[in-house]
Amino acid sequence: MTATAEPAELERRFEEVIAREERVEPRDWVPDDYRATMIRMIAQHAHSEIIGMQPEGNWITRAPSLRRKAILLAKVQDEAGHGLYLYSAAETLGADRDELTRKLIEGRQKYSSIFNYPTLSFADVGVIGWLVDGAAICNQVPLCRSSYGPYARAMIRICKEESFHQRQGYELLMTMMRGSDSQRRMVQDATDRWWWPSLMMFGPPDADSPHTERSMAWKIKRHTNDELRQRFVDMTVPQADALGVTLPDPDLRWNAEREHYDFGAIDWAEFKRVVAGNGPCNAERVAHRRAAHDDGAWVREAAAAHAARRAERDGAA
Numbered sequence: 001m002t003a004t005a006e007p008a009e010l011e012r013r014f015e016e017v018i019a020r021e022e023r024v025e026p027r028d029w030v031p032d033d034y035r036a037t038m039i040r041m042i043a044q045h046a047h048s049e050i051i052g053m054q055p056e057g058n059w060i061t062r063a064p065s066l067r068r069k070a071i072l073l074a075k076v077q078d079e080a081g082h083g084l085y086l087y088s089a090a091e092t093l094g095a096d097r098d099e100l101t102r103k104l105i106e107g108r109q110k111y112s113s114i115f116n117y118p119t120l121s122f123a124d125v126g127v128i129g130w131l132v133d134g135a136a137i138c139n140q141v142p143l144c145r146s147s148y149g150p151y152a153r154a155m156i157r158i159c160k161e162e163s164f165h166q167r168q169g170y171e172l173l174m175t176m177m178r179g180s181d182s183q184r185r186m187v188q189d190a191t192d193r194w195w196w197p198s199l200m201m202f203g204p205p206d207a208d209s210p211h212t213e214r215s216m217a218w219k220i221k222r223h224t225n226d227e228l229r230q231r232f233v234d235m236t237v238p239q240a241d242a243l244g245v246t247l248p249d250p251d252l253r254w255n256a257e258r259e260h261y262d263f264g265a266i267d268w269a270e271f272k273r274v275v276a277g278n279g280p281c282n283a284e285r286v287a288h289r290r291a292a293h294d295d296g297a298w299v300r301e302a303a304a305a306h307a308a309r310r311a312e313r314d315g316a317a
């Protein structure tokens, strides 16, 4: 789209691209709100991937076998990769990656509330794979059709890797459930602690979700928070049965009329507390990320010095 066209004409062409289900690409004209919404969404997603390395990373040195350690290392490294693709996608919209990192470590930009809970046993590694990566897949598969091209394409690869994460978690839990009584108790305990926070991953109820309507209209999002939450519950209940664990919700039951599972009320006060920065691990997770950023300062300085010297040399040549 040429920059010389009238604003109304640019707006019309943008709306047309959205209506035709085509992708918006980095050099295309977009409304300021679309750019801001997209940057916010991608940045929060990137931050979630990076902060999300910590709860499980906590168990790498204590994995019970070499095999479990190798799987967990690969999984946590995947999450780092997801963060990097996503920061790059945000850069195609003109966001500055340094600025996004600063916003994260200064607590000015959010990440998924789920990563503010502690990992108390190795069963948490399995339950995070099963429920947290499972919820992430529900959220992200429709984003492969998101209107912003670089984000939609990043999501395709990310979803493939999230499926591996979900499977490795479920396989770990299956193994533990075939083990001792105390291992089965660990799996049940981890399920009890992660179930409700996993349902909160889909965000506030639709009636209370300020960005949903706009994001749906722009085809950034394809389904509402409540639709995706229902899909996740319907998918997960049979998996819990197969595993032999009880989901901690006395109101959970099949509704033949709706052809969906009904489930109990979510504690939105807890969600708001955690999102506002007062969850069990918010301070620790951000402090850890800040320390890692400070520790990496010498690498950034060295890379910048190397680039400057190379530019100088190329200029001289």
Ligand SMILES: [Fe+2]
Pocket (backbone or CB within 6 Å): 049, 078, 079, 082, 158, 162
């Ligand atoms: Fe991920």
Ligand SMILES: [Fe+2]
Pocket (backbone or CB within 6 Å): 079, 133, 136, 161, 162, 165
């Ligand atoms: Fe994952």
